[in-house]
Amino acid sequence: MGHVDHGKTTLLDYILKTNVAGKEAGGITQSIGAYEIAHNGKKITFIDTPGHEAFSKMRERGAKIADLAILVVAADDSVKPQTKNALKYIQDEKLPYIVAINKIDKPGANIDQVANDLMQVGVFLEGRGGDVSWHGISAKTGEGINDLLDLILLSSELEDIHCVGADVASGVVTSVKMDPKRGIVAGVIVKDGTLLQGSSIATHSAKGKVRMLEDFMGKAAKELNPSAPAAIIGFESAPQIGEMFCAHKDEKTLRSSLEQLEKTKPMVAKKASADIAKEKHLPVFLKADEAGSLEVLIEVTHHLMETLPLSIVKTSVGPITESDVKDAESMRAIIVGFHTKMDRAAENMILVKKINTLSSPIIYELEKQMKEYAEKFATKEYRTLEVLGVFGQPKGKERVVGGRVVLGPIRNNESFEIWHDTRMIGKGRIINLQSERKDIAEAPTDVEVGMLVESDEPIRIGNKLIFA
Numbered sequence: 001m002g003h004v005d006h007g008k009t010t011l012l013d014y015i016l017k018t019n020v021a022g023k024e025a026g027g028i029t030q031s032i033g034a035y036e037i038a039h040n041g042k043k044i045t046f047i048d049t050p051g052h053e054a055f056s057k058m059r060e061r062g063a064k065i066a067d068l069a070i071l072v073v074a075a076d077d078s079v080k081p082q083t084k085n086a087l088k089y090i091q092d093e094k095l096p097y098i099v100a101i102n103k104i105d106k107p108g109a110n111i112d113q114v115a116n117d118l119m120q121v122g123v124f125l126e127g128r129g130g131d132v133s134w135h136g137i138s139a140k141t142g143e144g145i146n147d148l149l150d151l152i153l154l155s156s157e158l159e160d161i162h163c164v165g166a167d168v169a170s171g172v173v174t175s176v177k178m179d180p181k182r183g184i185v186a187g188v189i190v191k192d193g194t195l196l197q198g199s200s201i202a203t204h205s206a207k208g209k210v211r212m213l214e215d216f217m218g219k220a221a222k223e224l225n226p227s228a229p230a231a232i233i234g235f236e237s238a239p240q241i242g243e244m245f246c247a248h249k250d251e252k253t254l255r256s257s258l259e260q261l262e263k264t265k266p267m268v269a270k271k272a273s274a275d276i277a278k279e280k281h282l283p284v285f286l287k288a289d290e291a292g293s294l295e296v297l298i299e300v301t302h303h304l305m306e307t308l309p310l311s312i313v314k315t316s317v318g319p320i321t322e323s324d325v326k327d328a329e330s331m332r333a334i335i336v337g338f339h340t341k342m343d344r345a346a347e348n349m350i351l352v353k354k355i356n357t358l359s360s361p362i363i364y365e366l367e368k369q370m371k372e373y374a375e376k377f378a379t380k381e382y383r384t385l386e387v388l389g390v391f392g393q394p395k396g397k398e399r400v401v402g403g404r405v406v407l408g409p410i411r412n413n414e415s416f417e418i419w420h421d422t423r424m425i426g427k428g429r430i431i432n433l434q435s436e437r438k439d440i441a442e443a444p445t446d447v448e449v450g451m452l453v454e455s456d457e458p459i460r461i462g463n464k465l466i467f468a
Contacts, residue, residue, distance in 0.1 A: 001086035002072035007102040011072065011139035012048050015149070034174060034189055034229030035216050039149045045189065045227045047174070064242070065172050065189060067161045068152065069097035071123075075109035075136070079117040087121060096159045099125060099134035100148055105141050163226035168257040169193035169247040173203060173239045174229075177290040178318035180343075182212070184235045188245060195224045199247040200254050201232065206239035210247060238317075241291050282377045283313040283333035283424075284370075287320050289340040297338045300367050308374040320357075325349040332417070332468075334358060334373070338366055383407050383467040385416075387459055388448070397454045398431065403465070408445040416465040418457055426457025428465070 002008055016035055036045045047066055069090045073083055090097050101114050115128050124130020135151055137144035175187035188195075197213040211234035213221045224230045239245065248254040286301060288294035294317055304310055313331045316324070320337055322345040328335050335350075337359035342350075350357060358373060360366040389402040410416075412433040418426040432452040433440055443449045453459070 001069055001090065003074070003077070003080035003082040003086075006072050006074040006077065006080070006083075007139045008072045009048055011100065011102060011137070011145070012046055014139050014142055014145060015046070034187070036228060040153060042153055043225075043227060044149070044152060045229055047189070064093055065174065066095060068155055068159065069095050070100050070148075070152070071097055072100045072102050073114055073118070074103045075101050075111055075114055076103050076106045078110075078114050079121060084121055087123065096155060096161075097132070098148075098151055098155055099123065099132055101134060101136045102139050104136040105138040105143065111136055164192040166193035167248070168253060169195040169199065170257070171195070171245055173241055173243045173245060175290050175292055176238050176241055176317070178238075179233075180319060182233050184208075184233070184238050186232045186235055186239055188230050188232055190224050190226050190228045190230060192226055193247075194226075195228075195230060195232075195247055196249065197222050199249050200251045201234065201245055201247040202254055202258050203239040203243040203245045205243060206235050206237045208235035208237075210234045238291065241295070282308075282310050282374055283331050284310055285313060285324065285328045285331065285333040285335050286315040286338070287324065287335060287340050288317060288338040289319075291317055293339050296363060297336070297366070300363060301336070301370065304367070304370055304374065308371065309378050310370070310374050319343055320346045322346050322349050325353065325355055328355050329353050336366065336370060338363060381407060383410055385410055385449070385465040385467075387461055387463045387465065390459060390461060394458070397456065399453055399455060399459055400450065401453060401459050402448065402450045404448050405443050405445055406464075408447070409442040410449075410465075410467050411442040412440070414467055416453075416467050418455060418459055419464045419466055420460075420462075424466075425463075426455055426459075428453050428455030428457075428459070 012035060015037055034045055034047050036043055038044075069086075071083070071086060071090065073079060089095075099118070101111055103109060104111065115125050118125060119128070119130075123132055125132050125134045133151055133155060135144050135148045137148055139145070169190060170192050171188050171190040173186055173188050177185045177187075179185050195210070195213065197210050199210045201208055201210050210232055212232070213224065214231040214233075215221045215224065216229040216231075218231070221230070246254055246257040248257065284301065286294065286297050288297050294315055298312065298315060301310060301312055305312075313333050314327060319340055320335060320342040322343070324335060325346050326349070327333075334356040335358070337357065339361045340359070342357075342359075349355070356373075358366065358369045360369060384406040385403045386406050387401055387403045391400040391402065410430070410433070412430055415427065415429045417424050418428060430451050430453055433443065434450045435443055435447055437450075440449075459465075
């Protein structure tokens with residue numbers, strides 16, 4: 001754990017001798033990735049948590065799942081906001097930890113400065129007046145990394161970190177994805193027992209059977225031992241990220257274990273909910289590749305909503321589909337996709353229907369796109385009519401209204417949105433447009449008109465009719 005750009009993923013990349021960092025969009029970790037290595041005959045599972053500020057909930061879950069934390073601090077940049085943020089989670093969870101001072105190969109590296117800055121936030125390193133184990137490393141050259149791995153194994157022995165050889169496998173759900181071909185894919189870490197293919201599996205909110213079991217490299221596996229990261233295919237419905245799971249061949253034993261598990265406090269994140277109140281002017285439909293990513297996208301959007309005219313109207317996990325485009329069209333929403341793909345039918349429909357979409361595999365780039373789009377939307381002037389009168393009794397969906405064109409022109413047979421204050425409450429269409437009791441094709445700014453309209457909601461004095 002640690003600040004963004006302090007080299008957590010590069011460190012892991014060196015340890016794994018693979019290009020994990022290169023595979024990550026923009027070189028930053030955007031979901032909880034879990035990876036297993038062997039060192040001196042013992043296995044270590046690394047959970048790589050994102051450092052960017054938008055991923056605070058993921059870091060919190062990472063701290064809850066782990067047995068030991070590595071607080072990574074760059075020798076040339078020292079203690080930063082996410083360093084303090086990560087430290088808070090570590091301390092809140094009473095999680096044993098060690099410090100890795102990275103980038104000691106850089107010209108501006110200053111270990112003494114890092115040690116002093118850590119002291120200011122209550123971290124006292126060994127040999128410098130404290131008992132927190134640490135090591136200087138370079139994730140780029142590999143200097144000190146073997147010693148760091150030795151320190152991890154030593155710390156696990158001193159902290160007496162061990163698993164329980166339970167008959168029932170148990171662990172934590174770390175990610176949930178919707179795969180168009182394979183269905184629900186749940187990423188988990190086995191904490192105790194041996195997870196077997198073919199076992200029944202259950203969490204507080206979901207159940208199923210382990211039809212397919214894969215290790216962290218995506219290779220099929222028959223069984224996985226404690227600490228192993230795994231992908232499970234077979235849940236009937238999506239479990240929640242952070243939930244504990246139990247798995248066993250015998251369903252009766254599984255039910256009994258789950259009852260015991262339910263006595264423990266689950267680590268479930270707050271459900272990623274759509275803020276469906278349409279008090280902002282620009283409706284957005286949020287899509288992400290998996291539940292954790294969607295949670296982050298919702299959090300980023302809520303932050304933007306504090307100052308910009310945005311409103312979340314729908315959220316979902318998985319690739320952008322033709323059905324999503326139809327929903328976006330009906331809601332007059334733009335589609336915002338984070339780290340997710342789009343199928344061919346959706347691409348074609350977007351071109352035909354001219355639905356606006358924003359997408360990026362990097363959260364801060366997507367945040368920038370949304371900000372720029374919303375700012376342009378906020379300054380755009382829409383043709384508007386202020387409703388001054390409503391006449392007679394409505395006949396079905398038909399109504400007679402009168403009003404003043406605040407910004408025109410407005411035209412006969414045009415569609416409109418009905419707004420009350422800053423909320424869109426319905427839609428309609430002009431059937432007949434008149435001025436001074438004469439039919440007209442259009443009305444300019446500041447002209448008073450009478451209209452026969454068709455609308456799905458009642459229109460009242462003071463409403464505004466917005467013409468896109």
